[in-house]
Amino acid sequence: MTPTSAPIPQTTATDPILGPMVVLAEPLVLQSGETLADVTMAYQTYGALNADKSNVIVLCHALTGDQFVCGQHPITGKRGWWDDSVGLGKVIDTNRYFVICANVLGGCLGSTGPKEINPATGRAWGLQFPVITIRDIVAAQAKLLDQLGIDKILCVVGGSMGAMQALEWAHRYPSRVFAAVPIAGSYRHSAQNIAFHEVGRQAIMADPEWSHGNYLEEGRVPKRGLAVARMAAHITYLSETALHRKFGRKLQDRSALTYGFDADFQVESYLRHQGYTFVDRFDANSYLYITRAMDYFDLASENGGVLANAFKGSSVRFCLVSFTSDWLFPTAESRAIVHALNAVAANVSFVEIESDKGHDAFLLDEPDFHQTLSGFINGCADAHGVAKA
């Protein structure tokens, strides 16, 4: 059964390629203290909002994700990042749920970010764009929902940086959130993860084409730096086992070593491909700002050094998910959140999924994970009185 539709207020603009966008009515006061006016939020929705608006699922995308969750991506032509999980009859069934996903503040697919025009100067923001945080990213989403006339969220779901946003939603807007599913995430970015991000940023900034962030104004693109950043990051998304199974020491289109610096090994060719296709769809400055937002995230430190304080008296239902072979956001990070939630007697379940696919497992077709996800979300919907599909 398709839910009865509630009307969605008119969006301010519709980009022919990127789709609907809303300009936030009020300026956003950022965590840094700076103020950002005329914030545009680009977003996508899937499914229909039901009459009592009780079937809203907010999806929060990861560092290099975007609002195009499923179906064909308008820029890359490939499937959206969660096409395996979201759609008609899928794990998050758009027959039953109204799914909304916004491009994050600071992003480069329509939402206000360093790539967009600074209204004060008429030029691309570049490094004049203020540093933003996960709190700012979620605050912008909350204001977007306000303007779309959506107050309550059945469930906020996200993996990796999306998990940080899901935690932030539950922490900052507990009365708006019925349930939260932080997947393969953390309550604070670890020293190792900050280090990997710093390598990526240094790679971008080392590229002369980056030009201190002014490349857009100068008609340049720091392709090589951004590609190196992506390559380094990409290794961290996969497990050693996955890389070994996929590539091992197999050679690329040749029968013997060439004794040179070409991509002799398939894994080299794969990495180069990952790096150089990424630059066609992502903005280098956005990469700087979003990695910085992740580095700054620390829900414990913001709450007197005690993570549990962030969730005192919370009525949000939590489901934490981690993957055994994820070494970027290992299970211990999720377990620390579970312990904090237990300490304040919050409603929390926790599943560690057996997978050898590393951090990226949350994007892939992992049956145990999908069962956990659909079981939890559908259970919440039933408890919340959302009509079945």
Next chain:
Amino acid sequence: MTPTSAPIPQTTATDPILGPMVVLAEPLVLQSGETLADVTMAYQTYGALNADKSNVIVLCHALTGDQFVCGQHPITGKRGWWDDSVGLGKVIDTNRYFVICANVLGGCLGSTGPKEINPATGRAWGLQFPVITIRDIVAAQAKLLDQLGIDKILCVVGGSMGAMQALEWAHRYPSRVFAAVPIAGSYRHSAQNIAFHEVGRQAIMADPEWSHGNYLEEGRVPKRGLAVARMAAHITYLSETALHRKFGRKLQDRSALTYGFDADFQVESYLRHQGYTFVDRFDANSYLYITRAMDYFDLASENGGVLANAFKGSSVRFCLVSFTSDWLFPTAESRAIVHALNAVAANVSFVEIESDKGHDAFLLDEPDFHQTLSGFINGCADAHGVAKA
């Protein structure tokens, strides 16, 4: 008791800073099939060669190591890479042993490599230098020992890339090697490790100052690319626990986040320091060649896909060492070597050292490791009839 000294043949040259060097009398036929003539090998020795030349320990350095094992390094002014372990009264006691360590072929501290002058052109080799392998590196060491009048080695010891060389020594020159200690190494570079090396190479090659490898001729230095390569690699040398203990999310000389791209976190500042001090002592092209040599190393594939074949009938005594928190060369890699050695009934012992310091543990003051090392080496020396110190 200081061993009676056997005379060391005259070296061909002595550099005022880098010390003794030998030009190999015969050209080196490389694994690639190319021939390299007039190969210079720069080396250091510690302790004295005894009368029957039975107290020789060959140390093989790691990717960014060099021949300056202990004492003050002539370029950096810091202690040598194994000053904790090698010296008078230390784990490898130079009262008893004659220690020799050569800068690897392809290196940048005196041995022939891409930084040196190509006699055929009178210019720096750059990318005209042939791609070399671990086999070539060890072959050059063997020829160096020939010219120094040293036939037999009591023990060949090395960590990381040094472990690859120790295995290669034992495989290729079994009659010259009494014992071998491959530490924190592997018999073949894994897909993940090739991937990390490829990121480093891409970072160097992305730097316009690299200039297709001709930077020396053009008076340029690809500092930024090499620094990024070093930063990425450096993360892999440490465990997550070590990074967390050392830095956590501590801020660098500030009391609050600055909301910018400066090094707010100590770990960022540390990484930048690691990157930018490295470029003062290392050559970017050497980094390309030596990482390539490691990637190409695969003792199993060279022996019909069966590692055990590499050591059939070997009389070498092996001691394998790994560290629990080493994720670059995890224990499983050493264990695979032990299994292969067991399969051919070789004399092998294996110790996994409990340490949370990651791959770099082999360079550090780890008491259990040092006890293993001295126990094994001294036992070999006793069995071999080397007089006690």
